[in-house]
Amino acid sequence: MENKLTNKQKELIESFGVIQEGMGLSPASARVDALLTIADTTELTFDDIRESLELSKSATSNAINNLLMLRRIGYKTKPGDRKRYFHTKLGQWKNTFLDSINGLTAYNEVVKEILTHRTKKTKEFNDQLKDFTEFLAYYQEESIKLITNWKK
Amino acid sequence: MENKLTNKQKELIESFGVIQEGMGLSPASARVDALLTIADTTELTFDDIRESLELSKSATSNAINNLLMLRRIGYKTKPGDRKRYFHTKLGQWKNTFLDSINGLTAYNEVVKEILTHRTKKTKEFNDQLKDFTEFLAYYQEESIKLITNWKK
């Protein structure tokens, strides 16, 4: 594809890339996801990505598969065309958000188990922990409400 | 200190440690924070920590300083005693929570800047992004309310 990136777009890919690195993505994955969010074409092929970001095939392949696993991107195919057209799923942020909220459950379960095994001698501390786990559960519930009621 | 950990406590330190590694802490930091959450004594010294977790002095020192920087732990001193007594700040989770909510602002700012530079040709996609940034700001506000109104 001839749809070259402007300097501003390259700059934004880096800013957004850095932020997403901070959220646990590898540099390449972070930039692939950023590219799909910033490029004028929202459906890019393997080679579009490879060329735009000047990555090797292996880095491109690994980054794409990583993002697919994380369900942060998806792809479409076109009849009579073997290529896959990748797009970010940032538009479907609701699911991602729900996943991250639900991810707190595992954390809270461990804290609750810690509580059941704590010495009874540290009442104040235990009460604070209890308060925390209760808040977490409440926070999860309310967050889910916020999302499901959003602009509905 | 002679306050030995039970096997169950050791097990909990590992579970909680793993979860906290997943949240970006190094193995040693994750376990130090877990220890302070699980041990019967909530105020532990450098050497208590070192011995309980079988860490080297350098690993202990670095983990502690790391957690202090992240403000996930704090310490007290006692008159006529040069040691520092470290404790987890999980009890003061409200601040940590507020920090993480506020941390979303930087992310949202970049997404908003991306939006201002996006081609106008992808209306649906842009609208979804717009919706997302609006929700993020709303979510931040509401989350802060949830915390400040909690059991008040």
Added chain:
DNA sequence: TTTTTAGTTCTTTTCAGGCAGAACTAAAAA
């Protein structure tokens, strides 16, 4: 003044993650 305490800093080792480049593969096209 010397020694002990409570750490910190420096040096070295180990290890995993991330990437490039090359070799490979399965399906489709020629």
Added chain:
DNA sequence: TTTTTAGTTCTGCCTGAAAAGAACTAAAAA
């Protein structure tokens, strides 16, 4: 049947993070 396409997988390198252990340090105690 051979070649091209659209990737994937393998090999090897390089770097940075994490930790151990030893050397060091500043303040207090003896």
